[in-house]
Amino acid sequence: MDELPLPPLLHIDSVGHQTREAAALRRRAARGELLRLATGTYVAADLWQASTPRRRHVLRALAVVDRLDARVVVSHRSAAAVHDVPVIGEWPERVHVTDPARRSTQTSTGVVRHAAPLTPEEARVVRSLRVTSPARTAVDLALTSSFRDGVAALDGVLHSRSSTRDELTAVLDARPTARGRVGARRALSFADAGAESAGESWCRVLLRQLGAPPPVLQQAFPWAGGRDVVDFWWPEFGIVLEFDGLSKYTQARWLKGRTPSRVVVDEKIREDRIRDRPEVRGFGRTVWDELEHPVKLRAELLRVGLPLRTAY
Structure with a gap:
């Protein structure tokens, strides 16, 4: 779990139920300044909304x-x-x-x-x-x-x-x-340690249900300036599939100081670099919406040339 401090909880028990402090907490809750989480326990409403x-x-x-x-x-x-x-x-x-x-x-x-x-x-x-x-x-x-x-x-x-x-x-x-x-x-x-997010795990389950061959997870493609790591790779077919979760464009660990628009540009450059590799014959992407509607994921897999062993 991250080490950022949580908003403090305010407890009536700690000040006494019949005290002025307890009455003040109740008034603040009535005004919407505090949110009641349990009997006698509150948190600042603005800090709750920001969490x-x-x-x-x-x-x-x-x-x-x-x-x-x-x-x-x-x-x-x-x-x-x-x-x-x-x-x-x-x-x-x-x-x-x-x-x-x-x-x-x-x-x-x-x-x-x-x-x-x-x-x-x-x-x-x-x-x-x-x-x-x-x-x-x-x-x-x-x-x-x-x-x-x-x-x-x-x-x-x-x-x-x-x-x-x-x-x-x-x-x-x-x-x-x-x-x-x-x-x-x-x-x-x-289960596989190579899945980096819940979305990738869900995608793995759907790939199995759709009859896709087992992919290699987090395959690295080295190049002169570093290496490009892809989420799913089928070496026998030369197919890459990337899962694009929202976190890639919103969370600091992925942004690394860049704006979301810069991430989009960098991702396009990265995709072109991967597509240009001789061993890569197809490049697909999937997003949360396609996980919720697997027929869309199936269509994307067929579009890039990945054979599926079962009908959906």
């Missing part, structure tokens, strides 16, 4: 967990938010926790309590939160989510090196009676 959806969910977790039993551990998508494990879709409104003392999962206002065993090694303390380890988090998501979402989480922890395949396998093996274990095993077998 990313993932960081907002971490704030929800911090607000909620203070009022729960000490034995519970933040888990599933909520733990993914804390560890910055890739997920697809919206962050949940409710905070997910695992309670090893429960016999069944319970959903209540603001919280989903999962019933599952938990070893001391599978918990961490991050930002004062007790949270499942990256390996346990990814396995929990693989057990309870779709194949696509499980792959995204497993790819993410492998790519970030926060977990190894052996660690993930050990965590999954320790849950022999868990529902979803067969699907989780399939997702782990398919």
Whole structure:
């Protein structure tokens, strides 16, 4: 998870419910200056609006967990938010926790309590939160989510090196009676550290469903000034496929001091350089919209000459 400080939470408990300070917090909330995250816990509304959806969910977790039993551990998508494990879709409104003392999962206002065993090694303390380890988090998501979402989480922890395949396998093996274990095993077998984002993971799943041959991930093409790395490469067909996520044009780690328009120009120059290589016979691109409508991705793959073994 990034090291930027989160907006501070304001707690009525810390000032006393009947104090002037508590009354002032309530008045500020009534005026819209503060946002109530949980009973007696607020955050500045402007700082909330300036936060990313993932960081907002971490704030929800911090607000909620203070009022729960000490034995519970933040888990599933909520733990993914804390560890910055890739997920697809919206962050949940409710905070997910695992309670090893429960016999069944319970959903209540603001919280989903999962019933599952938990070893001391599978918990961490991050930002004062007790949270499942990256390996346990990814396995929990693989057990309870779709194949696509499980792959995204497993790819993410492998790519970030926060977990190894052996660690993930050990965590999954320790849950022999868990529902979803067969699907989780399939997702782990398919997981690949080469996927750099949730979008690339989703694209990998769709490529498999569309009958594309397995691609090489993050293939490097050296040239005199450096090297160009492509997302998907099929050497036997000379086909390149790039996934263009919005982050490439908005996030600092990709912009590297450039404007978005400069990134577009540089990307065009890079594409031309790759296309000019003798081993490259086709160059395709895909975006989030095509992942949501796979027929468009299929058309792009056929356009660049990639054979597909199944109909869609």
